[in-house]
Amino acid sequence: MTQTAEPPVLPRGHRAALVVLLLATAALYCWDLGASGWANAYYSAAAQAGSQDWSALLFAATDPAGGITVDKTPAAVWLMGLSVRVFGLSAWSVLLPQALAGVGSVWLLHNTVRRWSGPTAGLIAGVVLAVTPVAALMFRFNNPDALLVLLLIAGAYCTVRAVEHASPKWIVLAGAAVGFGFLTKMMQAFLVLPAFAVVYLVAAPTTVGRRIAHLGAAAGAMIVAGGWWVLLAELLPSGSRPYIGGSQTDSVLELALGYNGIGRLDGDEVGSVGGGAGWGQPGWARLFGGEMGDGIAWLLPAALIVLGGGLWLTRRAPRTDTTRAALLLWGLWLLVSGAVFSLMAGIIHGYYTVALAPAVAALVGIGTVTAWRRRREPAAAAVLAAATAVTAVQAALLLGQVPDWVPWLRAFVLFGGLGAAALLAVAPLAPKAYAGAVAVGALVLALAAPAAYSLATAAQPHSGALPSPGPATTGGLRFAGGLLGAPTPGEEVVEALRADAAGYRWAAAVVGSNNAAGYQLAAGVPVLAVGGFNGTDPAPTLDEFVQLVADGRIHWFISGSTMRGETGSDAAQRIAEWVAQHHTPTTVDGVTLYDLSR
Structure with missing residues (x-):
């Protein structure tokens, strides 16, 4: 369908469901938040420093005397430092901005998906994001990834608004959001650019020349939003600011392009301590098992299936069709970022996959609702059945990595999911009420395993530089001292x-x-x-x-x-x-x- 008007006001039932979703998300991300202590003490110390000295805050120095910065751009530290200034230094004040970013991400993703695909798709997307285990991990932790996810979803929302009326204002705001994403975690923010640019070029209702010009303005906004701090750090003499951590030449550009840039792709990172060992060798299977799978893979195969099915079902739609545009937006986000995470040879950690969670969640919401609306077509019914069956098998495989944790859950989601898939395959022949009950049951079964895993993730503390999701048997890695953790002196x-x-x-x-x-x-x-x-x-x-x-x-x-x-x-x-x-x-x-x- 092509939709350019403002979406209708949410029905009362959907408004209530959204409120319940956001309250439940806040409870999941904020409950016992201080249990992780300083979590990643590296960033907690920078927040402490920023709360005591404005220059240390501006450059994200690790100490208030301004010796050296963290090895990232400073936006996430700005939020933590300001929180500490307001509430005082504590584990809670350091971790609160990330939890709020998580609730904001769920709300904003719901709003973004709802505009083109309706409130049901928006609610499904919000629920999937909230219960994705790597999201439950990182929105309760103080790495920069939480703010990055919020900013990238904001960029997607602005892109959606821009496409509706070929709005230069909104596409410029999308560029600015990505620029601020660069100020959060450098070049990782740029992985969504192909998705934003292609969708605007394909679907915006204006001439090709104007679409290209609008994207040029958006690129300029991105450079300004992300480049002013880089310019400041590069122009100030070294004695007037902290040393740029992670670089060998006291240069933000070296850090962005080398250690945190190309070096992450080819493994040639001067000053690093090693590449992706421990998170699987580079390859397409990396995202589907091990620690990365624990965090993101529960609904990843389903997202890919509904993406392909949705594009097939909308293959004859007009150029400006918003359903296809939505699938392209989130599908390209997932495919580009997923390919990079799969194939990069440098340092990579399992929690990076939180950047895939909004795309997976949006595709599940959009794709399943799109197929459901056309469920009387055999192709749409096959998409629903295949996505449900593959999700059941994938959940069983991931739960098999922790066989001693809730052992009955594995059989429940496997056989229940396969049964629901079989029933969905005949949904075109079933009465509407019966088909609806089957669809709700299939959704519950699909979410049961990741939701349980997310609850287990939130129920335990995580500390050190390398947190990981899951129950206590595979939970967050803890290190005492050295590179990966911080000592606790007497x-x-x-x-x-x-x-x-x-x-x-x-x-x-x-x-x-x-x-x-x-x-x-x-x-x-x-x-x-x-x-x-x-x-x-x-x-x-x-x-x-x-x-x-x-x-x-x-x-x-x-x-x-x-x-x-x-x-x-x-x-x-x-x-x-x-x-x-x-x-x-x-x-x-x-x-x-x-x-x-x-």
Whole structure:
């Protein structure tokens, strides 16, 4: 169907259902939110720093004295830092912005899908997003992915509004949303650009020339929205801002194009500690099993089936048909992002797949409603039956990875889903009431396993740099100290760091940002992260560190272990060796400290 008018007001029943959905989502994402403590202490320390110093907030420095930034652009830290400024430092205030981003994402996805596909499709999409396990994980965690998802859905909403009337204003806003996405997680935000551009070019009701011109304006808005901070960081001299963490040359452009850009695709990441090992070898199967499958694959096959079926059913529709445009929008989002995540050879983590969750959810909502409306056609009935059957099998396979967790659920969703698929196959011959009951039953069975998995995810704390979804038997990875987690120092160490801290720029220095974060969050004093996240950044160099010690800017050096790659600067290692050669160690509560003031 072609639809350009404003969607009708939601019926009372749908409004009530939406309110229930949002309240349930808020409960899932906010319940016992502080149980994860500092979650990813790396970003929690940056939020703490930003709450104390405006310059540290602007650049997302990991300490309030502005030594080095996080290895991402700063937008997510801005929200956390402002939350800490308002509510004070706590695990709850750090994690709250991500939970609210999750509720906002569900609401905005519902509104986006509803405009072209109706309220039922919007509600289904919202429910699927809310109960996707990787979403339940990341909207309760403080990595930048939560804000990125919200901004990308906002870009999709603006694209939908733009297509309806060939509106340059709305397509420019879509470009701005992607630009702010870049300020959240750099080039990952650009993976949705093919979807936005193709849909506008294909479906906007105006001439080709105007469509191209409008997209050019949107590209300009994206560059401005995402580029102003990059320009500021590049133009300011290095002494006037923190070192750009994750780069070898103190450059945001190097960070965006190298370590967080092309290096993620080809694996050539200078300063990293390794590629995608642990998340499956590059290939199309990566998304469907293992940790990535736990997070996103429950309804991924169904989304692909209804995408193909929906495009077939709308193959003869006019160019501006909004149902086909919706399938193209979310389908290209899923296919492009999914291909990149499947084939990239550099660092990749399972939680990245939260960026696929809105597309999967939207396609399930749009595709199933589109096929249901035409269920008396054999092709549409086959799409519904195939999607239901494949979902049942996929859920059984994923649940088979944790056979000791709720063992009856596997048989329930498998045999129930296959039975519902068989009934859907004959839906064209059935009375409307009977067919409707079967459809509701099939939807419940399809959502049962991911919903249970999401509840299990929310029921346990997650900490460290690499959280993962699921029940306790496969839950969030926890690491003590080093690269992937932050240490929890004892009271004697905390008292030592706080002693005379006001007389120094940094109360202490330690190799690795996660190590620094643990001490800084515990003691509430600035701790310099030597070498940045991986300990491979030349920040500071040995000469610069020696000068800082000579100038009395650092009180303690803390001995600590960290993982380190084979590439990047060895300045942090040389600094640790220099300290050991020139200063006397003392052990406090099992931690080796060097008093640099002596």
